[in-house]
Amino acid sequence: LTSDCCGCWSRFDNTNPFSFSFDLLLWLSPCAASIFMDLREKLLFTGFFILAAAIDGARADTMVTGSVFCDQCKDGQRSLFDYPIYGIKVTISCADSEGEVTMSREETTNWLGNYVMKFDGAPDLSGCYAQVSGSSSGQATVDCGAAAGPAQYLRLVFRMFDMEMYAVDPLLAQPAQPMSFCPRSANPVPPSPVTPAVRPPPPFRLPPMPGLPPLPSLPPLPPMPPMPFLEASACPHESWTSPEYRCYWRAVNPDTKVAVVFGLLAGRRYGTDVTLWQGLQGRGEAYRALLREGVTAFLNSYNSLQFPYNTIGVVQRMNLALMGSPRNVLLTALRFTRANSGYGNVTCNFTPCK
Numbered sequence: 001l002t003s004d005c006c007g008c009w010s011r012f013d014n015t016n017p018f019s020f021s022f023d024l025l026l027w028l029s030p031c032a033a034s035i036f037m038d039l040r041e042k043l044l045f046t047g048f049f050i051l052a053a054a055i056d057g058a059r060a061d062t063m064v065t066g067s068v069f070c071d072q073c074k075d076g077q078r079s080l081f082d083y084p085i086y087g088i089k090v091t092i093s094c095a096d097s098e099g100e101v102t103m104s105r106e107e108t109t110n111w112l113g114n115y116v117m118k119f120d121g122a123p124d125l126s127g128c129y130a131q132v133s134g135s136s137s138g139q140a141t142v143d144c145g146a147a148a149g150p151a152q153y154l155r156l157v158f159r160m161f162d163m164e165m166y167a168v169d170p171l172l173a174q175p176a177q178p179m180s181f182c183p184r185s186a187n188p189v190p191p192s193p194v195t196p197a198v199r200p201p202p203p204f205r206l207p208p209m210p211g212l213p214p215l216p217s218l219p220p221l222p223p224m225p226p227m228p229f230l231e232a233s234a235c236p237h238e239s240w241t242s243p244e245y246r247c248y249w250r251a252v253n254p255d256t257k258v259a260v261v262f263g264l265l266a267g268r269r270y271g272t273d274v275t276l277w278q279g280l281q282g283r284g285e286a287y288r289a290l291l292r293e294g295v296t297a298f299l300n301s302y303n304s305l306q307f308p309y310n311t312i313g314v315v316q317r318m319n320l321a322l323m324g325s326p327r328n329v330l331l332t333a334l335r336f337t338r339a340n341s342g343y344g345n346v347t348c349n350f351t352p353c354k
Contacts, residue, residue: 066168070144073182084113094128232306233349234342247353293336
């Protein structure tokens with residue numbers, strides 16, 4: 001208690017208990033207010049000191065994110081035929097004003113085609129660029145690392161408290177040759193040169209010419225080659241395991257791991273050594289049926305653009321089912337089964353491989 005408050009004790013009449021209680025109430029009101037005001041100021045000062053120390057000790061970080069797509073048609077741009085690719089190496093390089101590389105960092109894309117790089121501190125990466133530098137041996141699902149598309153510069157999208165986030169426009173990795181189902185664009189005809197207008201000479205009438213013989217009819221143009229990728233198709237798992245249709249395994253091969261395609265949840269449930277071919281053999285149990293129909297839907301989504309589920313949608317629904325209840329597993333497997341059967345309206349467009 002302060003000296004001013006403690007001095008109030010001399011005013012109490014200790015002989016009369018009622019007078020003592022009344023005097024105590026009169027003394028307690030101003031003294032307690034003074035004590036609480038001092039305590040609040042000390043707590044506010046202590047909290048401000050702790051907050052300042054925490055902000056001063058925070059470590060700054062910089063993160064760069066982007067994705068890589070397989071440019072199957074080698075047209076230099078993203079299209080319906082392109083898809084995110086796994087196992088591609090991406091290099092971020094920074095150069096000074098003389099063109100000398102001062103910093104370089106390399107990362108590999110995950111199974112969704114994304115990559116993330118972290119840098120300590122808050123360096124200025126506005127002049128840095130990212131480019132495809134090759135494929136990681138034993139990880140790429142398809143040979144799509146023979147060539148690389150153009151490099152892309154980093155873009156600053158977020159900055160706060162010395163923390164920065166940069167984004168990179170999608171990079172392209174290209175195979176050695178375009179795929180057979182890619183459309184072929186005809187060479188454009190150069191425009192005819194523009195000639196200045198000339199005043200016509202005076203008309204000169206020629207004698208009538210005899211009629212020309214009729215021109216022979218031209219042969220009909222050959223039919224356009226079929227493009228099965230644009231046709232509606234839904235094939236059951238029995239067709240995908242048939243040896244005569246083995247050539248339709250394009251984006252992935254039968255030995256590709258289930259964990260590579262569907263992620264960590266599928267790897268924990270089915271094991272990291274299970275292949276797509278083994279997943280198509282599942283029978284009896286609900287989770288095996290989900291894997292069988294999920295792999296079939298994944299293959300159908302690559303084979304036909306008109307399949308009800310796209311590739312990313314199949315992977316997302318597979319993971320949501322694995323995180324849910326057994327009822328969700330059965331419902332998702334049933335939906336995949338109906339889509340793989342074409343809902344009774346779409347058939348399988350497979351023809352025996354040559």
